[in-house]
Structures are given as C-alpha cells and as structure tokens.
Amino acid sequence: MAAETGTPTTLTLKSNDDELFSVAESAAILSVTIRNMVEDGCAGGVIPLDNVDGKTLASVITYMNGISAIPADEEKKKSYRDKFLSDKDFETLADMVLAANYLNMSCLMDAVSAKIAQVMEKKSVGWVRRKFGIENDYTPEEEAAVKEEHKWTFEGVETDDDN
Amino acid sequence: MRNLPSELIEDILRRLPVKSLKRFRSVAKAWCSLIDSDRFIKMHLRHSLTSLSNRHLITGGAGAHAVKPPFDCKSGDMISYSCNGIFLLMSDPPVLWNPFSREYRVLPDCPVEYAATAAECYCNKAGYEFGYDSRNDDYKVIRVLDFRHKITHAPMANETKIYSLKSNSWRRIEPLPYPLLFLRLNWRVHVNGVLHTLVPDPDNVYGASIMCFSFETERRYQMLLPRRIRIKGFDVSLDVTGGCLSVVCNNLDMVVVWVMKEYGVNDSWVKLVSVTPPVFEGNDYVKPLVYSKEGGRVLLLGKTLFWYDLRNQSVDYVFIEGLPFVFYAEACVESLVSLGGEIKNWGCEKEKRKDKTTKKRDDFLSKGFKLVL
Numbered sequence: 001m002a003a004e005t006g007t008p009t010t011l012t013l014k015s016n017d018d019e020l021f022s023v024a025e026s027a028a029i030l031s032v033t034i035r036n037m038v039e040d041g042c043a044g045g046v047i048p049l050d051n052v053d054g055k056t057l058a059s060v061i062t063y064m065n066g067i068s069a070i071p072a073d074e075e076k077k078k079s080y081r082d083k084f085l086s087d088k089d090f091e092t093l094a095d096m097v098l099a100a101n102y103l104n105m106s107c108l109m110d111a112v113s114a115k116i117a118q119v120m121e122k123k124s125v126g127w128v129r130r131k132f133g134i135e136n137d138y139t140p141e142e143e144a145a146v147k148e149e150h151k152w153t154f155e156g157v158e159t160d161d162d163n
Numbered sequence: 164m165r166n167l168p169s170e171l172i173e174d175i176l177r178r179l180p181v182k183s184l185k186r187f188r189s190v191a192k193a194w195c196s197l198i199d200s201d202r203f204i205k206m207h208l209r210h211s212l213t214s215l216s217n218r219h220l221i222t223g224g225a226g227a228h229a230v231k232p233p234f235d236c237k238s239g240d241m242i243s244y245s246c247n248g249i250f251l252l253m254s255d256p257p258v259l260w261n262p263f264s265r266e267y268r269v270l271p272d273c274p275v276e277y278a279a280t281a282a283e284c285y286c287n288k289a290g291y292e293f294g295y296d297s298r299n300d301d302y303k304v305i306r307v308l309d310f311r312h313k314i315t316h317a318p319m320a321n322e323t324k325i326y327s328l329k330s331n332s333w334r335r336i337e338p339l340p341y342p343l344l345f346l347r348l349n350w351r352v353h354v355n356g357v358l359h360t361l362v363p364d365p366d367n368v369y370g371a372s373i374m375c376f377s378f379e380t381e382r383r384y385q386m387l388l389p390r391r392i393r394i395k396g397f398d399v400s401l402d403v404t405g406g407c408l409s410v411v412c413n414n415l416d417m418v419v420v421w422v423m424k425e426y427g428v429n430d431s432w433v434k435l436v437s438v439t440p441p442v443f444e445g446n447d448y449v450k451p452l453v454y455s456k457e458g459g460r461v462l463l464l465g466k467t468l469f470w471y472d473l474r475n476q477s478v479d480y481v482f483i484e485g486l487p488f489v490f491y492a493e494a495c496v497e498s499l500v501s502l503g504g505e506i507k508n509w510g511c512e513k514e515k516r517k518d519k520t521t522k523k524r525d526d527f528l529s530k531g532f533k534l535v536l
Contacts, residue, residue: 075457097171113171117178125189133166134191146189152265153186 012046019054027064032104051102056095081111090131122158177210180217181263181497204499215456217497244351248498251293263497273333277322284310284319294353296378302328303378336381352401354408355426359401389421389432404451415445443478453494464492
C-alpha cells in the first residue's frame with residue numbers, strides 16, 4: 001500500500017463538532033483506539049471521534065505529527081512534549097487529558113497529567129475547586145479543622161490568577 | 164471548569180509532592196479520603212519510585228541535624244537512612260519520622276530483659292536499625308543490646324528485640340550474631356526489606372561475604388560478593404545505589420562501585436563505576452547516592468558531591484550553598500506513608516481522637532538542606 005505507491009496512507013478523523021481532519025496513518029496510530037480501528041478495517045471512510053471537539057483534536061493531531069517526526073530519541077521526544085505543552089492553559093490541558101484517555105495515547109496522557117500536576121502544585125484550594133469543578137462539601141468548621149491539621153502546607157501558595 | 168473522571172484525577176494527584184496533597188485534603192471530603200487512603204499512599208509512593216520524582220537529598224553536618232526534627236533530640240542522636248520517606252531517629256526513646264508529612268511516632272518503652280546486668284557486665288549504647296516488611300506491610304525497628312564483660316570487654320550476651328509499627332509493640336527475636344553497634348555504618352544498607360552488612364567469612368575466597376537480615380522472615384542469610392571483585396588494598400563497604408545493593412571498593416587511587424541489578428541474583432552484579440584521580444579527588448570515603456533522572460549519571464559523595472557520567476566516565480562537581488565543610492547525605496523519596504495515626508473518617512468526624520504518640524508539628528524543615536534532585 002503505502003510503500004508501493006510511495007504516498008503515505010491518510011486517515012480522515014471527525015470531531016464531535018463535525019470538523020474533518022486529515023492525518024497520516026503512521027502518526028494517527030499513536031492512538032491505540034485509532035490503531036485498533038485501522039487493524040479492524042474500520043478506517044476506510046471517516047473515523048468519528050465522538051468524545052473530542054475540533055479544537056482539541058487539532059491540537060492532538062499537531063502533537064501526533066510532531067512526535068512521530070522525531071526518530072527514536074527519548075530525550076528529544078521529551079523536550080518536544082515539554083515545549084508542546086508549555087503554553088497550554090488548564091482548560092486546554094484538561095481537554096487534552098480527556099482526549100488522550102479516549103484515544104488511548106499513553107505517552108500524551110502521561111505528559112499532560114504531569115503538566116497538570118506541575119501547574120497545580122502551588123495553587124490554592126479554591127483554585128483547584130474552581131478548575132476541577134468540585135463542590136466544597138465541608139461545613140466551615142470542618143474545613144477549618146482539616147486546614148488546621150496541615151497548616152504549614154498553606155505557606156508559599158501562589159495567589160490565584162486563574163490561569 | 165472541567166469535570167474529569169476520578170481515575171484521571173487520581174492519575175494527576177499521584178504525581179504531586181506531599182505538601183500539595185496534604186493541602187488538597189481541604190478541597191472536598193472525597194479528596195481527603197482519597198489522599199488519606201492506603202491505596203493512594205502506595206500508588207503515590209510507587210509512582211515516585213518508578214518515575215524517580217519527588218526525590219531529595221537529606222544532608223547533615225558533623226553531629227548536627229541540618230533538618231531539624233520537630234521533637235526534642237540531642238545533637239548526637241543519629242538519623243537513619245530513609246525507607247519510603249520514613250527515617251528513624253536514634254534518640255532515647257527512638258522516633259520514627261516522616262519529615263515530608265511532618266508526622267512522627269515516639270516508640271514505646273522497651274525494657275531490658277537480660278538479667279545478669281548487675282555486677283560483671285555493662286551494656287553498650289543500644290544499636291537501632293529499621294526497615295520495611297512488604298509481606299506484612301509493616302515498618303519494623305530492631306534494637307540490639309550488646310552486653311560485655313566489665314574487665315575483659317568480652318561479649319557476654321546480645322539481646323535483640325523487634326518493634327512492629329502495626330502492633331506498636333516490641334518482642335524478642337533471635338539475637339543478631341554481630342554487634343550492630345560496632346558495624347553500625349555497615350548495617351545501614353536497606354534494600355528490598357533486607358538489612359545488609361559485610362562480615363568476615365574465612366571459607367570464602369575473599370575472606371568476606373554479605374550477611375543479610377530479612378524484615379519479612381526475621382531470619383538471616385548470607386550472600387556472595389561479586390565474582391570478579393578485587394578487594395585487596397581497598398576499603399570495602401556496602402551501599403544502596405538507585406534502589407540496588409552495591410559494593411564500593413575505595414582507596415585513594417581508585418573507586419569501583421558494583422551494583423546488583425536484580426536483587427538476590429548473583430550473576431546480576433555489574434561494575435557500574437570505575438574512576439581514578441585526577442578525574443576525581445581521592446577520598447577515604449565514597450558513597451553512591453542516586454541515578455540522575457534520565458539514568459546516565461550517578462551522584463556520588465566523596466569530599467564533596469559529584470555526578471559521574473556513566474557513558475563518558477567524566478565527573479561534574481556539584482556545589483550547594485550553605486552546606487558545612489564536612490557533611491553527610493542520604494537520598495530519599497518523599498511519601499505520604501503514615502505512622503499509624505488515626506485516619507479521619509468523615510462519617511464520625513466529630514471525634515478528635517488522635518494517638519497520643521502520633522503528632523504533627525509545623526516548626527521545622529529548613530528548606531536549604533532539603534535538596535530536590
């Protein structure tokens with residue numbers, strides 16, 4: 001196929017908001033979900049990815065192309081991943097971790113989860129609640145008691161900038 | 164705002180340092196239960212160990228604790244190696260301490276049973292060691308009392324007791340055959356829940372072999388030195404390098420470090436480092452500490468700290484401000500491992516029960532000495 005014709009096989013991916021993307025099969029199969037579809041012969045037409053929106057899918061495809069262009073050199077791949085994620089905000093990172101999970105791309109998931117952890121490390125409790133959409137189910141007394149137990153962990157917390 | 168499924172949140176949280184996690188217990192009750200759960204504590208430790216993250220060097224100067232423990236202790240009291248982020252402070256009574264969560268537990272009294280203490284013999288300062296018993300998921304401390312004759316100083320008896328954190332009690336075990344006290348630096352080698360020390364072994368071609376004490380079985384056994392090792396003319400000591408048992412052969416002209424890649428497999432000994440001056444300044448003491456994150460270098464402590472590049476066999480000195488001229492360093496990984504305090508159950512949160520001996524304080528840990536690797 002690809003080798004015979006000299007042109008790489010291209011797949012068409014469709015996001016849940018109906019955007020279409022062309023991507024080289026060799027890059028797209030970084031996703032185990034897509035690779036399984038290709039192997040099962042379901043990749044002839046358009047591959048619908050119901051859990052990923054167009055903006056996130058575009059980003060994931062940029063990553064797929066970028067990382068598959070790098071030869072087997074783990075240090076170079078790592079520095080590509082670091083650079084790729086360096087300017088992403090929390091919402092984008094959260095969308096990407098969901099997409100990477102759905103697409104079963106362990107290397108991307110690992111990198112994005114690590115990046116989110118790095119972003120969170122010095123954040124306040126309020127920031128975490130807002131960003132993760134978590135409801136505070138403590139009563140004020142309970143919350144004060146839990147905080148009191150590890151008062152020292154509230155030193156050096158960044159002021160919330162909501163980025 | 165994004166609602167991530169709980170397994171993805173766990174995957175993110177297990178990468179965080181202890182300080183952030185203890186703070187995020189206040190996010191919501193479910194986060195608190197997760198972070199306090201035994202399953203999460205283990206997952207967090209496993210991730211830190213396998214990804215070589217959340218690692219630190221704990222350093223101390225001669226006789227002083229650079230990292231000040233949160234409880235009364237004398238400056239002469241020694242701090243042990245670390246096991247899963249826990250240290251043993253060999254004070255009287257001894258204290259188990261997690262400097263990262265700031266939890267500690269003062270061990271209960273352990274009476275001396277050996278009766279013939281009165282007239283003819285004396286007892287050396289107690290020797291303590293500790294380790295992790297993975298089979299029973301328990302931290303254990305050994306105390307060895309070495310009784311000697313007042314006049315001849317000949318060994319008369321040895322009383323060995325073992326403390327289990329789970330049961331919070333001491334019990335007597337078969338005595339360790341070598342007085343820990345005089346070989347104590349050599350017993351400081353804890354790998355895989357087993358303590359190791361070098362012992363004379365006349366039957367062995369090298370005249371020495373490795374004595375092991377397993378915290379799981381509470382039994383001793385012997386292990387052989389690497390087959391091609393040269394120990395004549397060298398100071399030989401045991402150590403831990405990146406979680407592997409290692410043998411350091413050192414004299415002023417050469418340092419050779421062997422590591423046992425696969426624990427207990429004698430064929431897995433490899434020569435990791437072989438370095439001679441002028442690449443590094445010879446010293447009477449060299450201790451391998453850790454591998455670099457990408458694995459290509461080993462951090463060694465001689466006169467000072469230096470990275471040894473395994474590929475180029477070159478040396479890179481590390482200068483850290485604020486360290487005393489002579490210092491000691493120990494590599495450790497931070498962990499949430501709890502020392503047995505009651506874990507809050509939010510169903511009955513009104514109860515303010517706390518084990519009397521498990522406390523948390525917040526007035527220590529000088530940052531400059533807790534180096535992030």
